[in-house]
Amino acid sequence: MNDHAARRVTLTDVGHSFDATGRDMLFRHLTVTLRPKHVYALTGPSGSGKSTLLSIIAGWTKPVAGVVERFDCGRVCWVLQNPHGVARRSAVDHVALPFIARGERRRDAQSRAMELLRAFGLESLAFKPFRDLSGGEAQRLMLARGVASRAGLLLVDEPTAQLDLNTAATVNEHLHSLSMSGSIVVVATHDPRTRDACTDLIDLRDWQDETSANTSVNKEVRDDERQTP
Template sequence: MLISLERVTHAFTGGHELFQPITASFARGEMVAVTGRSGAGKSTLLAILAGSLRPSSGEIRWSEECRVCWIAQRPRGVPGRSALDHVALPVLATGARRLEAERRAAELLDRVGLSGASSQPFETLSGGQAQRLMLAQGLAAAPDILLVDEPTAQLDQRTAAEVDAVLGLLAAAELLVMVATHSAATRASCSRELTLEHHVPSE
């Protein structure tokens, strides 16, 4: 197993725990739907898994040193910059030369089905294209774990299905993909589901 959670939960200062403690393990090759009502703590759990937030209780164990990429709900980019540039930039940040960075970026765009849009400015991309661009940009960091927050929330049914299919392919390539979602279709495309249960404070 790549990650093991032992009774992990979180409470912000002065508040109750968001969700009941979680004990579970996750492996490479899995696509996990993180579900629960609005406010259940799905994004909070992703933040904990990303290492940007310490759980208020419980323990997380890693079987190896992992690189984690967290993709936020709303795609963000520079309007006039091309899709290729958005993906090449994090590769350049590793010290790669420009030609090598662009070659790697082109490979990643092809991997998420965006090879035909590599020269398009960010502002001209459709919602589904922009979401897939964020996935390609995240992959440029060569993560072991991909955390994705509501990737299909703003998309129509057909475009959402395309994004779900890409996520499934990424998981099959030996990444651990964890998707916070309200979508029944996204849940159905995942290999398992982790439902955050509302924590009922004790009297």
């Protein structure tokens, strides 16, 4: 996945409102370019529009203002806070499926899925049905599935809210390595640990009124001296 030099999502002057009059804007004039090798933290108070913006980035919600362009984004994977799975299917089946869909033999798909489960600390749950997983386990499973499906654009809602410190750190490491392998990763979060583990910050409070527009394009929260392709 290292050859997606053109992969990016650009948002230009994007604003959104669910109010028919368009007066009560959640955010406006939001202008940012999202690229691989960065992990974007999307922050703001509850109800400020984080999930709405994830949906706009994914292309599932059309913003009332501005332009969103996606270049070479490939598969979009959205990992919800309370993800849906197939209740009776095993954890490992959920991760093996994308490999099988790409034509791998079931045995190979299963062993690659097991590797990913191991990486996400879920190996011991491999044969549990999805319905018996906790919320945090189900979410990590969906992250593993996002890796298996080679998502070009990974949108994650509160990945660490339900996790202990060590597991949260592991998930943050995975988000980082996913971005380095070529995915665009955007994480909506209230968790300061996750925010600090991200490379860039998009704080919706900076885009809530006219006066503050365009003041915070890609604020760096940590400079990794990374090379953007």
